[in-house]
Amino acid sequence: MKKIAFFILLIAIAGCEEEPLLGPSGTVNLNINALFAGNPLVLGQAYQAGSVEQLQFDELNFFISNVKLLEEETTDETDLLDIGLADFSGNASGEAETYTFRTVPAVKYRGIKIGIGVPSSSNKSSASSLGAGHPLKKNFDTHYWSDGGSFFFMKLAGIYDVGVRKLLLSFSQPRTTTTKP
Numbered sequence: 505m506k507k508i509a510f511f512i513l514l515i516a517i518a519g520c521e522e523e524p525l526l527g528p529s530g531t532v533n534l535n536i537n538a539l540f541a542g543n544p545l546v547l548g549q550a551y552q553a554g555s556v557e558q559l560q561f562d563e564l565n566f567f568i569s570n571v572k573l574l575e576e577e578t579t580d581e582t583d584l585l586d587i588g589l590a591d592f593s594g595n596a597s598g599e600a601e602t603y604t605f606r607t608v609p610a611v612k613y614r615g616i617k618i619g620i621g622v623p624s625s626s627n628k629s630s631a632s633s634l635g636a637g638h639p640l641k642k643n644f645d646t647h648y649w650s651d652g653g654s655f656f657f658m659k660l661a662g663i664y665d666v667g668v669r670k671l672l673l674s675f676s677q678p679r680t681t682t683t684k685p
Contacts, residue, residue, distance in 0.1 A: 535600035544598030565591040566658035576612040621657030
């Protein structure tokens with residue numbers, strides 16, 4: 505009987521797999537800066553654009569997606585962010601838009617990949633199919649173009665002052681995708 509119990513215990517131990525040990529990790533801050541003529545862009549501030557012309561930006565935001573760190577010694581990529589909105593619209597001081605990622609593997613990285621816009625796999629999403637905290641759901645009312653059935657990847661608005669009259673500057677660009685039959 506002792507031999508059978510020992511045999512069952514041996515099988516039970518052999519069947520257990522060790523959980524992989526998590527190596528050291530750290531925090532990564534991704535700072536995205538909006539610049540105009542090499543200086544921090546401050547919304548609501550007028551910038552000289554010529555001898556008489558002035559530009560004033562009042563809104564700037566765009567989606568970033570598929571953010572990955574590229575490991576130096578391998579071809580591995582560390583996923584950081586599926587999608588987020590870099591929104592400078594409430595920024596009247598020219599500060600960077602910062603994303604903080606915790607528990608990033610502590611290895612050497614050679615670069616970063618950042619997509620601009622909504623990935624094509626998510627671009628046709630409906631608001632009801634997205635979770636409550638999803639960036640596309642939170643920005644659906646302001647960044648979804650219903651006529652085109654897709655999201656704007658960037659919004660830019662402001663004023664172009666030519667000295668005699670002011671023109672409203674507005675640019676919203678949907679991301680379009682094409683499919684081949």
